[in-house]
Amino acid sequence: MPEISPVDCAHMARALELAERGQFSARPNPMVGCVIVNDDDVVGEGWHELAGAEHAEINALRAAGDRAAGAIVYVTLEPCAHHGKTPPCAEALIEAGVGRVVAAMQDPHDKVAGKGLEMLSDAGVDVELGLMRSAAEALNAGFVSRVTRNRPFVRVKVAASIDGATAMKNGESQWITGPGARADVQRLRARAGAVMTGIGTVLADDPSLNVRSEDIDTRGLQPLRVVLDSRLRMPASVRMLTLPGRTLVCCAGGQDDTGLVEAGAEVAAYRADGERVDVATVLEDLANREVNDVLVEAGPGLTGSLLEKDLVDELVIYQAPHIMGSETRPMFETPSWTTLADRRGLEIRDVSQVGDDTRITATIRD
Secondary structure: OOOOOHHHHHHHHHHHHHHHHHOOOOOOOOOOEEEEEEOOEEEEEEEOOOOOOOOHHHHHHHHHHHHHOOOEEEEOOOOOOOOOOOOOHHHHHHHHOOOEEEEOOOOOOOOOOOHHHHHHHHOOOEEEEOOOHHHHHHHOHHHHHHHHHOOOEEEEEEEEEOOOEEEEOOOOOOOOOOHHHHHHHHHHHHHOOEEEEEHHHHHHHOOOOOOOOOOOOOOOOOOEEEEEOOOOOOOOOOHHHHOOOOEEEEEOOOOOOOOOOOOOOEEEEOOEEOOEEOHHHHHHHHHHOOOOEEEEOOOHHHHHHHHHOOOOOEEEEEEEOOOOOOOEEEOOOOOOOOOHHHOOOEEEEEEEEEOOEEEEEEEEOO
16 A cells, blocks of 8 residues: 555645535535546546535546546545435446545445445555545534534534623624624535524524625525524514525424414424423434534523533634623523533634634534
């Protein structure tokens, strides 16, 4: 088996770059990129653009043509081995006569899970697994979460002042952050399979929760809007029900839909958690609906509840450079936390300037 070289790393880095082009349109499929190299020349590149369309390997093979024979294939995810909406990529690579396949990570889906690499190896193709695995897994953290944990990757977005306030006591919150941060949030929404909020936010702000940017090519996809509304207080006249895309209203069973279904919403009943909808059950249902990533844009009650239940995978906090004082609402309401031992440690992954604001991306420490 050939040793991994800096050249291999460079080609895999390019494949990861290509894969990311599908971040707004490939869902619910994973993002995948592929680079084909023959005699040190890149002869084909491809990425998975849209669910149901050709996979990255097929697009790269089409670009490579006859020069795929004997070539090295760098792909960010194990080639599939099953017939789905498209034929198996492993078969196509074998038929093209490639000599070596370097895959960043194994596909965790039980329909693949090593079968693609095994098929290639059985056909005499040199197979290597694991180059830049962590980067590939991070790129598809939502897909991995859905198929291995049966729940989406949960990303909580918060906009706050530098002293941690998300609104004044009377609820006034528009706008804490600047236009740069708000534009950045559009990209978070475009990456998500669903955007979740609580009924309090809907009643206070009447949000749209859709992607509104001509600079983001989602191929017409909008995230599923998910509203947690245990007692179905949401009016049928809310703005989001007039917009393209689907809205799921989650109640705690036995409620009259008050015209929401007629207005275009889907209403579904879930197990209750006290006076709230059990959000863990909602997340499990979203996974069954093939939602990889959930973006939470909500008030401190829902965000705090998610933290308390250890259901947050990533925090994205936009901090504005101003002080709002003590008569304000916090980022999170966590009434069960009463000692320092209850606190959650964060691992800061990135700190960036977005316009006048600071974006902090963090994960929760185990």
